[in-house]
Amino acid sequence: MITSAPTRSVHDPDLAEHYLHLVGDGDEQGACELALSLLDEGVPAQQIMVDLIGGTQGRVGELWATNQWSVAREHAATAVNERVLAAVAGQLRTLPRRGRITLACVDGEWHGLPARILAELLRMDGWRVDFLGASVPGPHLITHLHQTGPDAVALSCMIPTRLPRAHAAITACRAAGIPVIAGGRGFGPGSRYAELLGADAWAATAEEAVTRLASAWPPPPAPEFPAHPADVLGDEEYTHLVRSRPQLIETAMRRLAETVPAVRDYDEQQLEATMEDFGHIADFLAASLYVGEPQIFLDFTAWTAGVLTSREVPVSALQAGLRLVRDQLIDFPNATATLTRALTAL
Ligand code: B12
Missing domain, CATH: 1.10.1240.10 (Methionine synthase domain)
Incomplete structure (x- = not known):
């Protein structure tokens, strides 16, 4: 005692x-x-x-x-x-006295620990929690909901590249009649993209989520928004970028070797890391276009520049990469403008 x-x-x-x-x-x-x-x-x-x-x-x-x-x-x-x-x-013993909640990280989201912390806080507050862990594909999440019939779904998204998948999951959960609380840094400052993507509620921290779920759940039904998601989100530029991703990366890699001769001497590991970096550029740009927020891409390039600098890779390498991507997207004004802003900021 x-x-x-x-x-x-x-x-x-x-x-x-x-x-x-x-x-x-x-x-x-x-x-x-x-x-x-x-x-x-x-x-x-x-x-x-x-x-x-x-x-x-x-x-x-x-x-x-x-x-x-x-x-x-x-x-x-x-x-x-x-x-x-x-x-x-x-060490903690709590009896479920509220409802049942499913907690999952969105598809492709591997930051599992923040969601796990939330799961434990919710258990302590008397929820029965089904913690599904990192990267849960949307269809499997929905199957689980049909099998267990929870009172809420909590969706964690720590990186904005997963926002399109988060949107699909939110839409599917709501179609199944289960309200969604969203959270994690990927939803942006103050979880601003959570609302845009149709979540019924959001919280910035695990403690806030506990309070929100304890005091006002279920929330009043959120308006159907956007009424036709494709009209507002995931426009033509996003769709093109996602479809042409493999080709975009392949062309950028080839041209990089032509413009930066040192790349020809890269070993397998260095080539793989460079390809991965082009993949991140494409994915963050796609998420930025999907949500209509260039800031998502600008934050990513600023962070990547810092990571590269601490590994003694010059920022000019990132700039060269961004230009090679921009050259392939000249017919897409939003993508081009976002890449130009990132280059200027660097
Ligand atoms: C550790 C870490 C990793 C580890 C993850 C290990 C693991 N198993 O979890 C590794 C190295 C694997 C990793 C990989 C990557 N990471 Co990382 N990572 C981090 C880091 C440093 C900590 C994350 C963490 O656990 N924080 C601790 C938790 C407790 O913090 P928290 O956010 O405050 O958590 C609270 C809220 O988010 C909220 N919450 C979370 N989920 C939910 C859900 C609901 C419903 C609610 C209501 C609330 C809620 O509650 C939590 C508790 O209060 C963050 C930066 C940071 N300082 O957070 C970057 C970060 C998340 N990573 C980032 C990036 C870019 C990546 C990579 C793409 C890097 C790369 N180039 O490969 C990959 C992507 C992997 C993937 N596909 O998921 C970026 C995200 C970019 C952005 N937001 O713009 C961040 C923000 C770093 C940055 N830019 O400063 N990462």
Whole structure:
């Protein structure tokens, strides 16, 4: 029985640093012990999950992005964080007293931990949660809904490239008569694209989602919007870009080798990474056209420039790549204008 206030706080920078060190060292046992001792002391489980585990996960990714940690170290640290989350959740006993909720990451969305944190917070608040995990294809999600009949679907989208798939999932859930709460950074600042894509509700954080679902659920039916999605979203330019993606990348790779001779000496791994980068350019541009928000693409290019710089790749390489893509899209004014804005900003 805890009688006094906890002596430690997850907001203490030294404690956060110590936990990051354990996670970065792959010290699963040490990290679990620290988190469980905080829980024993009376630190609320929500704080451990959101602030300590979630906050550390953000730092792990930043260390990867700035090339201070390898992908392998990031993956190992993410695995430790997932394990700690499960260990803390395993200590809690709550009986379902609200409804049933399905929680899934949209198709192609591999950032699974933020949704997992939300799942645990909802369980603690008395929901029966069906957590479907990362990258759930739309048709499988709908089959699951028909089998379980939940009161709500919570959809997580952390990268805007998945917004078209998120839109398809939201539309299908609503057609099945189940209201959708959307969240995750992919839905933009203040979850602004969630509303545009027809979600019934949205929340910026897991705590906000818990409050929203506890106080006013189900929400009043949202107006059917857009009445004819194809008229507003996913216009001709988006459709062209998605259809021509393989050809666009292939041509850009060929022309890159012609204009930057060093590319001819790339090994297989470097060629693969370059192709992947062209894929990201195409995907972020497509999402930007789909939603009609150039900012999605500008954020992506600014972030990519930072990632490349910390790996000693000159920004001129990204600029060359953007020009090679733009050259192939001259008949598409929105795509061209967005690429030009990104080039100017770089
Ligand atoms: C760790 C990480 C990764 C790991 C993921 C490991 C894993 N298994 O989860 C790896 C290295 C694999 C990765 C890969 C990529 N990543 Co990444 N990643 C991150 C990072 C650093 C942390 C993500 C995280 O877990 N945060 C911790 C959580 C707890 O934070 P949070 O967002 O506050 O979470 C809350 C809310 O989002 C909300 N929430 C989440 N889901 C839901 C759902 C509902 C319904 C509700 C209501 C609320 C809600 O509740 C959460 C808890 O409060 C972020 C940047 C960041 N600082 O967050 C980038 C980030 C998400 N990644 C990004 C990118 C670009 C990528 C890649 C494309 C990189 C690449 N070039 O390959 C790939 C794409 C992979 C894919 N297809 O999904 C970008 C997204 C771009 C953008 N928004 O414009 C980000 C934002 C980095 C950036 N630009 O600064 N990534």
